[in-house]
Amino acid sequence: NSVIPIENFGAPGIDATYDYVVVGGGTSGLTIAARLAETSGATVAVLEAGGLYEVEAPLLSVIPGLAAAVNTGTSPDDDSLLIDWNFDTVPQTGANNRVLRYARGKCLGGSSGRNFMVYHRGTKGTFDKWAELIGDTAWSWASVLPFFKKSTTLTPPDMSKRQSNASIFYDPVGFDNSLNGPLQVTWPNHGSPLSTYVEVGLASIGLLPDTDLNTGTLNGSSWASVTVNPKDQSRESSETSFLDQALGNSKLKVYQHAFAKQILFSGTTATGVKVDTFGVGYTIKAKKEVIVSAGAFQSPQLLMVSGIGPQATLQSKGISVLKDLPGVGQNLMDHFLFGITYRVNVVTATRLLLDLVSAADALTQYLAQKGPLTAPGFGVIGYEKLPASANLSNSSRAALDAAFPSDWPDVEYIGIDGIMNGWKNADDQKVDDGYNYGGISAALVAPLSRGSITINSSKMEDPPLIDLGYLTHPADAEVAVAAFKRTRQAWAGTDITLGDEYLPGPAMDTDASILEYIRETLVPVWHPSGTCKMGASSDPEAVVDSNGRVHGVKNLRVVDASIFPVLPPGHPQSACYMVAEKIAQDIKDGN
Ligand SMILES: Cc1cc2nc3c(=O)[nH]c(=O)nc-3n(C[C@H](O)[C@H](O)[C@H](O)COP(=O)(O)OP(=O)(O)OC[C@H]3O[C@@H](n4cnc5c(N)ncnc54)[C@H](O)[C@@H]3O)c2cc1C
Structure with a gap:
């Protein structure tokens, strides 16, 4: 792929309205967007801060053997790729106070455009534990296996x-x-x-x-x-698979280099997103829902700068509190x-x-x-x-x-x-x-340590403060x-x-x-998750319910690795696709 066809091209700089607005065209974001656009009548916009990795880093991203060659180092000066956010952690007490460079995809495909492509699934007990923790058997192994299968085709x-x-x-x-x-x-x-x-x-x-x-x-x-x-x-990424399959369906519009700055609300109902493309501001409105799929670092950051998160943190940065949710940014799990x-x-x-x-x-x-x-x-x-x-x-x-x-x-x-x-x-x-x-x-792959992410200011442009807690x-x-x-x-x-x-x-x-x-x-395996964890509203750390809906507000979901209540052992991209498939189905079913 080297171009998004005109019928799927979201025009930056111009206000527009869709049924669903997905923030982040990454692994989970493109999956849920493509599935929602299949629903008859529903229009879907994807707002992605990056562009096409095939254009911005062609060989280094597309050829599997070169995936690790550039910009996956832990040294803070290892930053040569346009398709990465180039985040640094705060000094890590468990790693001799080293500051670690931390790879994250900034492109259509998100971290599936940057990862090492290992695909496998967690254990039966992993998802049964997930279901037990949130009190909903809809996430047991037996219930999620059909969504793992639905997302994939296996070639021997x-x-x-x-x-x-x-x-x-x-x-x-x-x-x-x-x-x-x-x-x-x-x-x-x-x-x-x-x-x-x-x-x-x-x-x-x-x-x-x-x-x-x-x-x-x-x-x-x-x-x-x-x-x-x-x-x-x-x-293979969410871009070469889910997005590619959806191209031609004009109900789906993809905005590239569209940086989401804030979720907009009327009262406690999400109504749209404030966006910036190369300094030009505009608003993309959602008739039905805003779906945040900006990954385990930026989904909680976007919630916080939009007024949802730990009250004291928001107030300390001059953000008015829409919903005090102490779990936003907490419970960070990683390998x-x-x-x-x-x-x-x-x-x-x-x-x-x-x-x-x-x-x-x-x-x-x-x-x-x-x-x-x-x-x-x-x-x-x-x-x-x-x-x-x-x-x-x-x-x-x-x-x-x-x-x-x-x-x-x-x-x-x-x-x-x-x-x-x-x-x-x-x-x-x-x-x-x-x-x-x-x-x-x-x-x-069974870590008990937990980290957190928080905000440095009220602006999305300021990178979040990432503490992996290893x-x-x-x-x-x-x-x-x-x-x-x-x-x-x-x-x-x-x-x-x-x-x-x-x-x-x-x-x-x-x-x-x-x-x-x-x-x-030690080196990260780049599996951050849990920072908008799923759980019942009685769980003080829970951010979303078992359908991905943010507690305490309306028309707002989070759908990506941040909502994992447990980080499955091994490599998590399979679960990111599964989660997006499953919640797309929930939405189609009216949940
Ligand atoms: C180097 C590396 C190697 C890895 N190797 C493997 C592996 O081999 N196997 C495996 O299973 N997993 C691997 N992973 C992990 C896996 O890729 C991730 O868990 C998964 O891709 C996360 O998906 P996600 O949807 O949560 O977030 P992402 O795919 O990261 O998507 C988030 C998207 O949101 C966009 N975004 C963020 N903020 C904004 C904003 N404000 N406005 C607009 N867009 C925004 C980002 O640009 C990105 O496209 C690896 C990850 C990395 C980085």
């Missing part, structure tokens, strides 16, 4: 193009292609050689290979399915990872960055839809609840067991074709000594150290290492030094 792996030792097991029952779900899910035409050995290493510590990650269990390892278009091995690096005797992606011949070869292969650039950095991922031998203290185990159901893993392991050293920017990977490097990383709960610190040791054991189960552990090195062997290393090198 092309084993004629993948290496023969990178075969894939999956259970097709997780998908229903008769529904013609817009989002393409498949596997890349390349299996990282490193990952084939990571699978063996993980098996040596008890993670069974060849498990399925889309049917409600996460226990064992698998080649991750990805949102890549099987026809040409290009990135982070860290890892161990070795020199290895297989070719990894670290070669591509240094060696022009390898890079040119990879590009030639990509043109034939093969080779390392078809894979978005990841190959094999695995999940486990830490075994008793990990020696978690009774208090930490009890805290985890009280918060998470029995099928919810504690840790995710990821084979990474690169060097794990705090991921400051792509230059971290350029160690020019002739060796190939590989990492096995661990991510906490490693502020003592159990998380213990789990992180245990996961690090399990990662060391997994490496020992492979036979591809050359020499001693490269980073952090065998000398780092006390719990205290390991924890210090983790604090110094």
Whole structure:
């Protein structure tokens, strides 16, 4: 896609009125907008602050193998892409007071235009817990599975193009292609050689290979399915799927570079949105509803600058309070990872960055839809609840067991074709000594720490203050150290290492030094959620009800990762699509 056709073009600078106004054309926003526009008679406007990633960052966004190459570093000066908001966190107490650069998509597709494309689902217990917490069985696994299926189409792996030792097991029952779900899910035409050995290493510590990650269990390892278009091995996003399918339907208008500044109200009823495009202000009115899908940082920010949020915070910034909702911006949940690096005797992606011949070869292969650039950095991922031998203290185990159901893993392991050293920017990977490097990383997928976002001023133009809260709960610190040791054991189960552990090195062997290393090198996995959490009105922290409607006001919903009451273990884009599918159906059903 390189242009929005005239019949779908929202004209910036001109006031207009639609039935539904969706703020944020990201993962969830384009999904719900496209589905609502299917409803006969309903007109829908999408207001997106960015443009088309295919135009503003063509190669770096579209080719899966280049997704991580630019602007995903943690260093605050790692900002070269137009399609990113380039947010920085406040100093992170759990990460040695580092300020972390935090990637977020600013384009049609939102963070689905920036992400690493892993697609899988949480466990049955995840969604049953979600339903239990909000007191509504409509969000149980059995109830949400049809919406996961409705959003996707699965294409089996092309084993004629993948290496023969990178075969894939999956259970097709997780998908229903008769529904013609817009989002393409498949596997890349390349299996990282490193990952084939990571699978063996993980098996040596008890993670069974060849498990399925889309049917409600996460226990064992698998080649991750990805949102890549099987026809040409290009990135699949909400823009190439849901928006693309809706193009031609003139009920849907897409405003690009349309920055939403404030939600407008008549009394407590949302009536529209104040917008700015390159300094020109205008108003887009909603006859039926305003739907905020600006992501886990900016959805709560937009609510706050519009008068909905913790009363004291709003008053301190001179904002008149429309509805005191203390939970806005609270309950921020996220995942982070860290890892161990070795020199290895297989070719990894670290070669591509240094060696022009390898890079040119990879590009030639990509043109034939093969080779390392078809894979978005990841190959094999695995999940486990830490075994008793990990020696978690009774208090930490009890805290985890009280918060998470029995099928919810504690840790995710990821084979990474690169060097794990705090991921400051792509230059971290350029160690020019002739060796190939590989990492096995661990991510906490049952974190008990919570962060928050708040506002710096009454203006959307001022970035929100983001506190991820990583490693502020003592159990998380213990789990992180245990996961690090399990990662060391997994490496020992492979036979591809050359020499001693490269980073952090065998000398780092006390719990205290390991924890210090983790604090110094942890990297976000970019899964922020929960900042406008779903729950009953009796829950003082709840912001939206189980249909996404904001408590205490009318004609206003939030639909994106911010409304998750739990952050599913693993990778959340599948749940963002599911949530938008489900609430679109709620709206069509009159709920
Ligand atoms: C680098 C990276 C790697 C990731 N890897 C994976 C992965 O491999 N697998 C996975 O499952 N998940 C991954 N994720 C996470 C996943 O992509 C997100 O959870 C998901 O896309 C969030 O969707 P959303 O709808 O909540 O928000 P978004 O998709 O971020 O959409 C929000 C949209 O709102 C727009 N917006 C914000 N403010 C305004 C405003 N004021 N006016 C107008 N528009 C506005 C933004 O520009 C954006 O388009 C990754 C994320 C990143 C950043």
